[in-house]
Amino acid sequence: MRKTIIAGNxxxxxxxxxxxxxxxxxxxxxxxxxELSVEVVLCPPFTxxxxxxxxxxxxxxxxxxxxxxxxxxxxxxxxxxxxxxxxAGCKYVIVGHSERRQYFHETNETxxxxxxxxxxxxxxxxxxxxETLAEREKGLTFKVLDDHVQNGLKDIGADxxxxxxxxxxxxxxxGTGKTATKEQAEDAQKYIRDLLAKMxxxxxxxxxxxxxxxxxxxxxxxxxxxxxxxxxxxxGGASLRADSFSEIIRKASEVVK
Ligand code: PEP
Numbered sequence: 001m002r003k004t005i006i007a008g009n010x011x012x013x014x015x016x017x018x019x020x021x022x023x024x025x026x027x028x029x030x031x032x033x034x035e036l037s038v039e040v041v042l043c044p045p046f047t048x049x050x051x052x053x054x055x056x057x058x059x060x061x062x063x064x065x066x067x068x069x070x071x072x073x074x075x076x077x078x079x080x081x082x083x084x085x086x087x088a089g090c091k092y093v094i095v096g097h098s099e100r101r102q103y104f105h106e107t108n109e110t111x112x113x114x115x116x117x118x119x120x121x122x123x124x125x126x127x128x129x130x131e132t133l134a135e136r137e138k139g140l141t142f143k144v145l146d147d148h149v150q151n152g153l154k155d156i157g158a159d160x161x162x163x164x165x166x167x168x169x170x171x172x173x174x175g176t177g178k179t180a181t182k183e184q185a186e187d188a189q190k191y192i193r194d195l196l197a198k199m200x201x202x203x204x205x206x207x208x209x210x211x212x213x214x215x216x217x218x219x220x221x222x223x224x225x226x227x228x229x230x231x232x233x234x235x236g237g238a239s240l241r242a243d244s245f246s247e248i249i250r251k252a253s254e255v256v257k
Contacts, residue, residue, distance in 0.1 A: 002209050004225060005165060005232035006249050007041035007064060007126060008239025009094060009213075010048075019048035023055040025242030030249065036060050037253045038232065041092050041126075042239075046080055053089025064092030064126065067100060070110075070117035082121035093118050094234075096128045096152060098171045108151035115152060119160050126165045126234065127152050128213070129192070133172035141170075142191055149195055158200045162207045166192060167234040173214025175236055182223045182230075185212045189229035218247035225252045 014022060023042060030036060043064040044052045053063050065088075069079035085093055095118065096111035111127065118125040129148035131141045145168075153161060168189050173180050180188075189210045196205035212224050213234030224230050232252065238244040 002207065002231045004038040004252050004255070005041065005209055005211060006038050006252050007043060007092065007094075007167075007211065007232070007234050008245050009066060009097070009234055009236050010042070010044045010240060011066070011099070011236060012045060013240055014044060014048060016048045016051050019044045020051050020055055022240070022242060023052045023061075026246060027056065027059050027061065029242050029246035030059070030061065033246075033250065033253065036249075038249060040249055043092070043094055046088075049085070049088040049090065062091045063089045064094060065090050066094050066097065068093045068095065068114055068118060068123070070113040082117050082123050085123060086121060090123060092124045092126055092165070094126045094128065094167075096148070098128060098130060098169055098174060102171075108148060108154075111148075111152045112154050112156075115164060116156065119156065119163055124163050124165065126167050126211070128167045128169050128234070130169040130171055130188075130214075136170065136172065141188060145188065145192055146195065149192055150199065153199070158204045161196075161200060162204060165209045165211060165232075167211045167213045168192060169213035169234060175215070177215050179215040179217070179220050179224075180212070182220075182227050185224055186227040186229055189227070193229050216248060218244055218251060221248040221251035222254060225255045 041062045041064045043066050065085045095114040100106040115125045131144040135144050170180050193205050209231040211232040211234045212230045216233040216235045217238050
């Protein structure tokens with residue numbers, strides 16, 4: 001059984017004070033749900049990790065970071081290591097988000113180094129993959145997914161790979177309000193799972209969680225998460241408010257798989 005995972009990527013939003021307010025607001029909303037049947041992860045900016053960790057405490061909500069560097073320590077100005085993230089209370093780390101690929105020259109090779117470093121120190125990577133609009137229009141979606149998934153997971157064995165969460169995020173749907181239809185999302189996610197079955201084996205592929213990301217909102221969350229190969233959502237914009245994010249979590253909890 002794959003546990004549905006709903007993660008909020010706060011990107012470069014929220015001061016420490018605002019982050020504390022949002023985490024508290026969310027905790028209040030989720031408390032009303034009594035028992036969380038889905039895993040909830042908050043990914044604030046680095047500066048607010050420790051404070052958000054304190055707020056969520058033992059509520060069952062998990063903490064994640066938005067990026068990491070693969071070296072253990074050293075003269076790497078501006079970077080943050082896996083052990084620093086663990087120290088701040090993180091369980092998860094987003095790796096290879098399309099904004100990092102687009103603006104910060106992230107490549108499959110650096111994504112792979114980050115995924116390996118995270119796994120080696122006990123952090124669970126959320127590895128983002130997905131095609132741009134131009135790639136989709138040229139019929140290259142599956143080719144891009146082959147490239148991102150195979151190279152991002154290069155040299156990672158079947159035992160370790162089940163700790164990875166893959167986030168399928170079509171770039172054209174991120175922050176644009178254009179959600180992939182549930183059929184488009186399921187089609188890509190089933191393709192990823194079948195690819196994982198070829199790379200590893202069916203059992204491993206069936207264990208791995210694959211989220212969808214790209215303009216997920218309370219209105220579309222149920223239909224997306226109800227798809228057989230969609231095991232949750234990576235949410236950007238709608239995770240910045242306690243009411244919309246908790247509503248997405250509520251909708252996802254209603255999906256019984
Ligand atoms: C994201 O940042 O990963 C994302 C999916 O953003 P949004 O939900 O705003 O499209």
